[in-house]
Structures are given as structure tokens and as C-alpha cells.
Amino acid sequence: DTESFHLETTLVKEMMIDADKVAQVQLSNPLEHALLVLTKTGYNAVPVSNFEGKFEGIISKSNIVEAMFGLEQIEVERLQNHLVEDVMNKKVPTLQYDDIMEKALHTLIDYNFVCVVNDEEELMGIITRRQLLKQFRNKYYLD
Amino acid sequence: DTESFHLETTLVKEMMIDADKVAQVQLSNPLEHALLVLTKTGYNAVPVSNFEGKFEGIISKSNIVEAMFGLEQIEVERLQNHLVEDVMNKKVPTLQYDDIMEKALHTLIDYNFVCVVNDEEELMGIITRRQLLKQFRNKYYLD
Ligand SMILES: Nc1ncnc2c1ncn2[C@@H]1O[C@@H]2COP(=O)(O)O[C@H]3[C@@H](O)[C@H](n4cnc5c(N)ncnc54)O[C@@H]3COP(=O)(O)O[C@H]2[C@H]1O
Numbered sequence: 001d002t003e004s005f006h007l008e009t010t011l012v013k014e015m016m017i018d019a020d021k022v023a024q025v026q027l028s029n030p031l032e033h034a035l036l037v038l039t040k041t042g043y044n045a046v047p048v049s050n051f052e053g054k055f056e057g058i059i060s061k062s063n064i065v066e067a068m069f070g071l072e073q074i075e076v077e078r079l080q081n082h083l084v085e086d087v088m089n090k091k092v093p094t095l096q097y098d099d100i101m102e103k104a105l106h107t108l109i110d111y112n113f114v115c116v117v118n119d120e121e122e123l124m125g126i127i128t129r130r131q132l133l134k135q136f137r138n139k140y141y142l143d
Numbered sequence: 144d145t146e147s148f149h150l151e152t153t154l155v156k157e158m159m160i161d162a163d164k165v166a167q168v169q170l171s172n173p174l175e176h177a178l179l180v181l182t183k184t185g186y187n188a189v190p191v192s193n194f195e196g197k198f199e200g201i202i203s204k205s206n207i208v209e210a211m212f213g214l215e216q217i218e219v220e221r222l223q224n225h226l227v228e229d230v231m232n233k234k235v236p237t238l239q240y241d242d243i244m245e246k247a248l249h250t251l252i253d254y255n256f257v258c259v260v261n262d263e264e265e266l267m268g269i270i271t272r273r274q275l276l277k278q279f280r281n282k283y284y285l286d
């Protein structure tokens with residue numbers, strides 16, 4: 001219901017894509033598995049969790065491709081010998097479950113999506129740029 | 144000047160990133176070169192032009208990674224033997240130079256960026272989701 005979308009009152013938890021619909025990988029997965037998930041879904045980057053379900057960061061096709069570029073040529077065996085944990089990006093912004101969407105807008109200016117976590121740092125879902133742009137489009141036609 | 148941003152009056156050519164600041168590759172480049180450009184810039188996808196400067200489509204890390212996956216294992220020699228033209232995506236939406244930004248909003252719901260072309264199909268620039276989100280943020284604080 002677009003009427004009720006307001007940046008300062010809509011909560012992140014009301015808009016997010018739930019974790020069960022988010023493609024993710026584990027810290028201890030080999031890079032080959034992560035590349036397969038990214039290729040099958042078509043996404044450029046997905047969240048990473050540990051074996052307890054705690055959010056750890058993001059892994060992207062860029063991270064994996066860069067790891068494969070050796071000094072002289074592409075070193076494919078790096079895919080089998082390296083883990084997600086070795087190349088992922090751990091320093092990414094997150095949102096809290098009960099943040100307002102205004103905070104999401106600030107983060108999404110510089111990121112394609114942002115992960116939403118609860119007090120125990122577990123991944124609850126993600127908010128994407130597409131979701132926000134759809135709300136702006138709907139609001140534009142209603143006003 | 145954010146005061147003058149209105150979806151129905153601001154023209155695409157007023158907002159776009161000019162072609163001379165856009166990373167691009169050529170149809171006839173080997174995939175290895177395209178992957179290097181994507182890795183060095185950090186972008187997930189860039190525009191492709193032909194030798195006459197005509198816009199041809201987009202190439203992404205996904206296109207290249209998928210081309211490298213052979214039946215059994217990653218076939219690195221495909222990077223040297225295949226060209227941008229063999230794996231790129233030719234069916235992508237474009238905007239005309241004098242379209243209004245409202246049209247850009249519709250396209251950017253489903254794409255990270257959109258290419259802007261002139262009457263001779265030459266690449267004039269790109270419009271990105273970041274640019275649009277920045278305008279929405281600025282408008283939000285002004286209203
Ligand atoms: N398999 C697919 N089906 C339909 N559309 C697709 C798609 N893959 C990409 N797109 C379109 O391309 C945009 C950019 O995708 P990208 O993979 O760079 O960047 C994506 C991806 O890294 C991540 N993402 C989106 N949905 C996800 C999910 N269910 N699980 C994990 N990551 C997701 O969030 C980023 C932004 O997503 P957003 O929807 O704003 O924007 C997406 C969406 O509009």
C-alpha cells in the first residue's frame with residue numbers, strides 16, 4: 001500500500017525482503033560454491049553468514065574475480081583452495097530491524113542493497129535499491 | 144541545484160554522466176581485456192561500442208564469468224579466444240538525449256544504470272541509480 005510509505009515512519013522491517021528469500025553463502029564455503037550461487041541467481045553480490053547464522057559481510061563477483069587473477073594469469077585452483085572468508089568484504093553498513101526507511105535511503109545511495117540485522121547480529125533480510133525506487137515512482141504518481 | 148530537479152521537466156542530458164567519464168569497451172576486444180577494465184574500475188557492467196562509436200549494448204562480470212564456466216571446469220582459454228561481441232547483452236533499454244528524467248526512473252527500477260544515445264545511436268552518457276537516489280534524498284530534505 002503506497003499511501004502508507006513515508007521515509008520517516010515506515011520501518012525497515014516492514015519493507016525488507018525476508019532472509020528466507022535472500023540468496024546467501026557461508027564463511028566456510030569454497031569460492032567455487034559462492035561463484036556458482038552468484039552465477040545461478042544472477043546477483044552480483046550476496047550476504048555471508050557464519051555457521052551460527054550471524055551476519056558476517058558480503059561477497060561479490062568482483063571479490064572472487066580479483067582473487068582469481070594471479071600475478072601472470074588466472075589461477076583457477078584458487079577457486080578450490082580459497083574460502084569465502086578469505087576474499088569477502090566484512091566492512092559493510094547494516095541496518096537495524098526497527099530503523100526508519102530514511103536511514104535506508106542514505107545507505108542505498110552508495111550500495112545496491114543493505115543487510116538488516118537483529119540485536120544478535122542475525123540476518124533478518126535485505127533492502128534493495130529497486131524497492132526504494134519503486135516506492136518513489138508510486139509516490140510520484142499519487143501526489 | 145536540487146531546486147530545479149523535477150522528473151517531468153529535467154532532461155536526461157542535463158543529469159547524465161558524460162561519455163568521456165564512462166568506462167567502456169569495444170565489440171572486438173578480447174574478454175580478457177573487458178574483465179581487466181571491469182576489475183580495475185570495480186564496476187559490474189559497462190557499455191560496449193563498435194569501432195565507429197555506435198552503442199552496441201552492455202557487458203557485465205556475469206556475462207564473462209558465465210562464458211568461462213565450461214562443462215566440467217573453468218576454461219580460462221575462453222578469455223583469450225572469445226571476444227566481447229560473443230558474450231555481451233545487446234538487448235538493453237536506452238534513453239534518448241532529450242527524454243525527461245521520469246522515463247529514466249522507470250528504466251532504473253530494473254537496471255543499475257541506463258545508456259543515453261543520440262539520433263545516430265552514439266553513446267552520449269549514462270544515468271545511474273545513484274544519481275537518481277541522490278536527487279530524491281535532496282528533494283526530501285527541501286520539501
Ligand atoms: N535474478 C534477478 N531477478 C530479477 N532482477 C534481477 C536479478 N538480478 C538482478 N536483477 C536486477 O538487477 C539489479 C541489480 O542486481 P545486482 O545483482 O547488481 O544487485 C542486487 C543483488 O546483489 C542483491 N539482491 C537482490 N535481491 C536479492 C536476493 N533475493 N538475494 C540476495 N541478494 C539479492 O541486491 C542488489 C540490488 O537488487 P535490486 O533488486 O535493487 O536491483 C537488481 C534488479 O533490479
Ligand SMILES: Nc1ncnc2c1ncn2[C@@H]1O[C@@H]2COP(=O)(O)O[C@H]3[C@@H](O)[C@H](n4cnc5c(N)ncnc54)O[C@@H]3COP(=O)(O)O[C@H]2[C@H]1O
Nearest residue numbers: 110111164165166184185186187188189255256271272273
Ligand atoms: N569505482 C566506483 N567508485 C565509486 N562508487 C562505486 C564504484 N563502483 C561501484 N560503486 C558504487 O556501487 C554501486 C553499484 O555499482 P555497480 O558496478 O554494480 O553498477 C554501476 C556500473 O555498472 C555503472 N557505472 C557507474 N558509473 C560508471 C562509469 N563511470 N562508467 C561505466 N559504468 C559506470 O552503473 C552502475 C550503477 O552505478 P551507481 O553509481 O548507481 O552505483 C554504484 C556506486 O554507488
